[in-house]
Amino acid sequence: MPDVSPTKWHLAHTTWFFETFVLEKWQKSFRPFRPEYRVLFNSYYQRVGDQYPRPRRGLLTRPSLDEVLEYRTNVDTAVVELLDGRAGDAEVEAVIELGLHHEQQHQELILTDIKHVLSHNPTNPIYASRAGSPATVTTPQSWLAHDGGVCRIGYDGGGFSFDNECPRHRCFIEPFELASRPVTNAEFAAFIDDGGYQRADLWLADGWAMVVAEGWTAPLYWERSDSGWQQFTLAGRSPVHVDEPVCHVSYYEAEAYARWAGARLPTEQEWEVVAAEMPVEGNFVDSCVFHPRPAPSSAVPAQLYGDVWEWTASAYSPYPGFHTFAGALGEYNGKFMCNQFVLRGGSCATPQSHIRPTYRNFFPPAARWQFSGLRLARSRVG
């Protein structure tokens, strides 16, 4: 899979980010750790120069892991020194803070990429064993009504945010209802049993083309066995748990499921006005479960944060008045605002401190290897 990178590459790339955007700019008498790393560990920054081809990252038998760790130590030390010498320099601190959030994103990718690679391995490897079996809590779905109107979304807080969350701005939302929790595996299995993957009329045209071309018949990592659906997880193969949120579905599958269920996906505006009222709590990577858990029966709405990223109906577009970061860092988010959809809320592989109500994740509609699920919505007009 061309989207998947080796762990070693992620480790080096996040360090490359600090070396390139901090040390190279502000360190006196800067000299690169190794000049060839400039190309090797550049992901997609055209203004920084060439990039090593993404599909070839798996071929990098060298540098060794030890060399990469040495690179990390070396750069980390220099960044700390620099920071000591420029305490209070807002510009320096802003880029270092961005680098830390960037590293959090790659922590999540390391987990999803490892999961993808291990899933192809017939020796059935286990990344991290899981103690005990998940609780069985079947929580019915209810609908939460919202009156809409002129609302404000987007970031304007005092702390950190990415450029794509700004500026905070007004939008008009027609009255709608949002589901109290994400769609579960049991619900998604009913879609499958009803011929969901065989009925063209349930799908977007591009989605149906993917179903046919890729032979999709279930979410990624699901396999039908004599005893029912099995799934590959970071704790190895296990039965699909009926009460867990469905996971590893593409936008196409999320959208088709919603149509089958007589509903639709929420827009990101709808999602945010509800989520903004809720505390950012949930099953994040911090809990070391590395897998979504069933919805608790108490909280309503439940699981807006953590467990699974929730596909929204919103194509990833700039907010009115959007400006990218200056310079090469302007390539961070803006140039991907095409052919992608927004996901919200973070997952069981996301650091809790990384997520905000205004946080916009985005992936192409066919992507399935992230911990991506869905929550239903429906309109009250039209």
Added chain:
Amino acid sequence: MPDVSPTKWHLAHTTWFFETFVLEKWQKSFRPFRPEYRVLFNSYYQRVGDQYPRPRRGLLTRPSLDEVLEYRTNVDTAVVELLDGRAGDAEVEAVIELGLHHEQQHQELILTDIKHVLSHNPTNPIYASRAGSPATVTTPQSWLAHDGGVCRIGYDGGGFSFDNECPRHRCFIEPFELASRPVTNAEFAAFIDDGGYQRADLWLADGWAMVVAEGWTAPLYWERSDSGWQQFTLAGRSPVHVDEPVCHVSYYEAEAYARWAGARLPTEQEWEVVAAEMPVEGNFVDSCVFHPRPAPSSAVPAQLYGDVWEWTASAYSPYPGFHTFAGALGEYNGKFMCNQFVLRGGSCATPQSHIRPTYRNFFPPAARWQFSGLRLARSRVG
């Protein structure tokens, strides 16, 4: 090009539409003209059955043109008879009206497909000669300010509209400015001269990948010659006229141009609130020019209708409360609401009676063979 179909196919497909959705449903003792046409001339209606593969349409040496014309006459006669017998039947009339608008869309595609096929022909064919040379009128661009606020867009009139224009609904628009006329060839040539097609930082990531993969260096049909830019038109090859709106650019090129110009594309909401105030007049197919004309110096804003379809910044998405047409006709528009962008206003190949302020055309961002251009916008906040 897999998107391009032979004229004969268009002629038969528009008749197939009437046969399938009108005669088959309402004609007593209906018998298909030829049963195999059911598959042969079905474009993409999954619920009507199989479709003949689009890329193979060019292979259809049979039926002959005479047989297709006989098919058309036969079905047209039956539809007129049916209509006579059911005058005032709103349901029948609605589908026939839809079929007429459908045929107008294919009239435009016939012209753009012919242009594409002829452009590959080294004998330099002429579809229709053009009398006289176009006027030279260099009209400077100005900015029209709009205060935004809660606006209403979408269709609610008494006549015909497609499902994707409905329902009429509220949206919030931040203050913005819209350019008084589309971008011209002279302006676009300045972008090229400034290295527009060589600078990755001006492009969306997917757009830059297309530039590299396809070797784009100018709009479709442009060729550099010793005496300057030449273009292929339906009137043969001719110099690129500096004052005409630039045409046959993809969304990627439109978006990159706008960034280079320090502006952006308008959203479809911004476009519509301005255009709704203007009469639907302009250079449509009815003028038989088959090519965009320079902006008149008098009208402001100019050329919102006709000349060139204008790419907007809006991904093609459902309006709040959107419902598709019932039955197989529900596949008309809804299933394409992914990976496409909205274009507005019609072109020199569109019938004038086909266009409304609320009309939403849509194409994938890489499409260039339609008469597609752009108009700039900019935000007054952010």
Added chain:
Amino acid sequence: MPDVSPTKWHLAHTTWFFETFVLEKWQKSFRPFRPEYRVLFNSYYQRVGDQYPRPRRGLLTRPSLDEVLEYRTNVDTAVVELLDGRAGDAEVEAVIELGLHHEQQHQELILTDIKHVLSHNPTNPIYASRAGSPATVTTPQSWLAHDGGVCRIGYDGGGFSFDNECPRHRCFIEPFELASRPVTNAEFAAFIDDGGYQRADLWLADGWAMVVAEGWTAPLYWERSDSGWQQFTLAGRSPVHVDEPVCHVSYYEAEAYARWAGARLPTEQEWEVVAAEMPVEGNFVDSCVFHPRPAPSSAVPAQLYGDVWEWTASAYSPYPGFHTFAGALGEYNGKFMCNQFVLRGGSCATPQSHIRPTYRNFFPPAARWQFSGLRLARSRVG
């Protein structure tokens, strides 16, 4: 299918051959009929200049058929005039003779290309009706023994031959046996019934990859129906006749069948030493049947000439001492001596006067749209 060209293109290309290699070289004050035809109708002669891309030949709505026929008349007239004026000029005559043989090759391709295009047409068109049904003559296969030894193959006669048939040379052939007639449809159907298309061990690795990738389950143009195998022919759809030679199989299928049958394909040397003793008679295009016929019960060996081209085990390679024609005509045969296999004997679509015992046809091993079948052989040593 990129290998297939429109009839109009074949008609123009064969005339282009005379214009380019005869008129342009020897006609005084030569002026091309239309300069753009030089590129448009050049098939693959690099030394003559650019070529119009093969897969786009189907897009050539212009020149019209009338213009092509005018081109043919014009060039033909000029060639006849030239020939009159240079009677006895061996060099001129040789190229004209080559052009005539070239045109015979394209006459066969016109038929196979028409068959391929019509086969995709759901209206089930008929190119030429066939009177009566074929005789039912089940002729058993026997083996003809040959002692081998030092043999001579290749052309050295007084008349015309292609360069790839020369020079006549010696080869050593180990003792072998050749089947008395080609493999029939009944025999090939037994291979299918025995799981021939499901058993990887019967196939060359590349052949098995094609079976899997293309989903081959029978020869091209065969379809299974409730009443047994049907096939598309130039006379429309009809049942597969058990006694006819199997046709439209690739080298891969021919080779797999032979392995399944406990035999092998003959080398072209083995084929030629047997065929050289036989008259060049059989079911050629001259009989206007356009389809192979059952083997007669009388002749042994039967059908070495006509009916179906016979795949040999021989990769298409140069004979010892091979020289190409001089100049651009050297591209006629030599540059294809790689990744192709030799077929011998002509088919029901080949003009009888076109075939010699030494004639070497060649196609890539996956090609199936020619009238290609097979005859078995086996070794008497090893």
Added chain:
Amino acid sequence: MPDVSPTKWHLAHTTWFFETFVLEKWQKSFRPFRPEYRVLFNSYYQRVGDQYPRPRRGLLTRPSLDEVLEYRTNVDTAVVELLDGRAGDAEVEAVIELGLHHEQQHQELILTDIKHVLSHNPTNPIYASRAGSPATVTTPQSWLAHDGGVCRIGYDGGGFSFDNECPRHRCFIEPFELASRPVTNAEFAAFIDDGGYQRADLWLADGWAMVVAEGWTAPLYWERSDSGWQQFTLAGRSPVHVDEPVCHVSYYEAEAYARWAGARLPTEQEWEVVAAEMPVEGNFVDSCVFHPRPAPSSAVPAQLYGDVWEWTASAYSPYPGFHTFAGALGEYNGKFMCNQFVLRGGSCATPQSHIRPTYRNFFPPAARWQFSGLRLARSRVG
């Protein structure tokens, strides 16, 4: 590159060969080391069951190298035990011997695959440093005449051979001349300087298509620098040495060079009748140079063995009377006899004990990552 496998995979696959074809067949109470290795390390034996997809071998982060080495030790011990218990059992010994030759083949592939992977690494890694610089010995090429006639080629000795070298048989060879040594880098550079990679008329049609599609301008691993041609070697980057045999050329490049030089490649029969008279000595992997060396001035003919594999003009085909090994081992060689060409003589990466005069190596004509060069030949007739 899908043809390249990780070293760990090679180590496990060669052990898999012994486990599958020796232990599973003859070991009492055989139990697989790990059942999933059966699929994981099966290269292409359809009759043994499924295979792990070749392009995914690079994804196998597990089993670890330690686990693979444990697998090797475990299987090796069991094979030695089995052999002790069945001393003199010809059938067992034959398969073990085949397994050893199989492992020698993979020893060579380990080196060529490592070279390929390292060559993409911008850190310029060195596999094994090389002491001293190569001697400068410019040895002129001369021609060795051979009278041809009825010759015998193929294996009939008492020891080991692969099935594709058998049976020994007669062939007729027309008189020819063979070059005294392989083509050198200096000679190949002259071909480049003469526009060899720009002149379509020098190439086979398929070869020219590769040149255009892949942008070939020199042998694999060559790069033009300010100071002349550089090449990547297993000892790192170094100047191209003029007197060394040219290496890492495809069949297409070898064939085009020969045409440019007014000669041709030898057939494998021509090569073998000359080589059979020479001792199997030369620069093999045993010398630990891992790179071809200049021809010595003394020996004539020089370097038939070792240094570089020599492309022959012979498509890889079965000998008359050829039979594959029995059972699944029949897939070893026979099923690749299509679309490949024969190379002879071994290279600087081949174990000396692995090579015989009758040894037939084979690769597709576009392959360049083996140590493949060429030697010229020419006919004395025709």
